[in-house]
Amino acid sequence: MENRQPSDAEWGPRSAARWPRRVSPARAAVLDLLKGQTEPLSQAALVEVSGLHANTVREHLDGLRRRGLVRRLRAESSGRGRPAWLYEATDNESTASEYGGLAAALAAAITHTSERPAEIAAAAGEEWGHELARDRGAVPAVPTTARRHVIGLLDELGFEPEAGGSPDQVRLTECPLLEAAHRYPEVVCAVHLGIVRGALEEYGADPTGARLVPFAEPGACRLVVPPIEEPGA
Known part of the structure; x- marks a missing residue:
């Protein structure tokens, strides 16, 4: 069989599927939870549905936000005090x-x-x-x-x-x-x-x-x- 030389287009890497591509399995699980919701969740609500410790959820949310996979927005004010933050998955x-x-x-x-x-x-x-x-x-x-x-x-x-x-x-x-x-x-x-x-x-x-x-x-x-x-x- 004749050896085929790679074309110019084949030199170098492939295009990554997304940016950034990878997160840890634990953060991916939190992201999947957010993707499955019909509306943004507060950190407290995410703690409840995930069963994780509040500090762990906060760390995962911060990491996902840095990678552009989650956005944070303020909840509507419902009385005294600062409204809670809500989180939702982005269109990566x-x-x-x-x-x-x-x-x-x-x-x-x-x-x-x-x-x-x-x-x-x-x-x-x-x-x-x-x-x-x-x-x-x-x-x-x-x-x-x-x-x-x-x-x-x-x-x-x-x-x-x-x-x-x-x-x-x-x-x-x-x-x-x-x-x-x-x-x-x-x-x-x-x-x-x-x-x-x-x-x-x-x-x-x-x-x-x-x-x-x-x-x-x-x-x-x-x-x-x-x-x-x-x-x-």
Whole structure:
């Protein structure tokens, strides 16, 4: 049988189904509860229907809101005191489409107005990476776990990371902003690498050596994150 060479369109990752793609099974269960309701629920009501502790429900709701999967709105006032917050699931597919369009527009603006678009994009990505890691409760104390935490973050964001051909390589098999990355790779891919570097720093690790090779092979981009050791190890 003749060996078929991959076409240009096959190089690089697939488009992620949504942004962000993954949440934990526990948060997915809370999200499914909200999706099954005909009207928004208060946190107290969600505690009652889920059987979870109030602190656990609040943590899941905060995480789902950060990922754009749940919106919060005020209940109508019914007397003295501040009205309760109500929560409902969002239309994530619509949100993903709007997010991709916004990302492409911002990437175009940076490309056309800046003399150093990649540098600016990387700096923005690093700031975003710090924020995302803090949202996940990053503790900058154990550098040896930083790499694992950051790969977990990429999984949550929809990159579907897989082990690469060597211990320092990770294959990113999906991209939540694939269309924008094809049009403006210098900017979008720099943002993604910046996220990795910022998150590594937030977890207490030196990001030196981390690099991203966009559309490096059929089915994936290649992320290089050298194994991280404790100082003096």
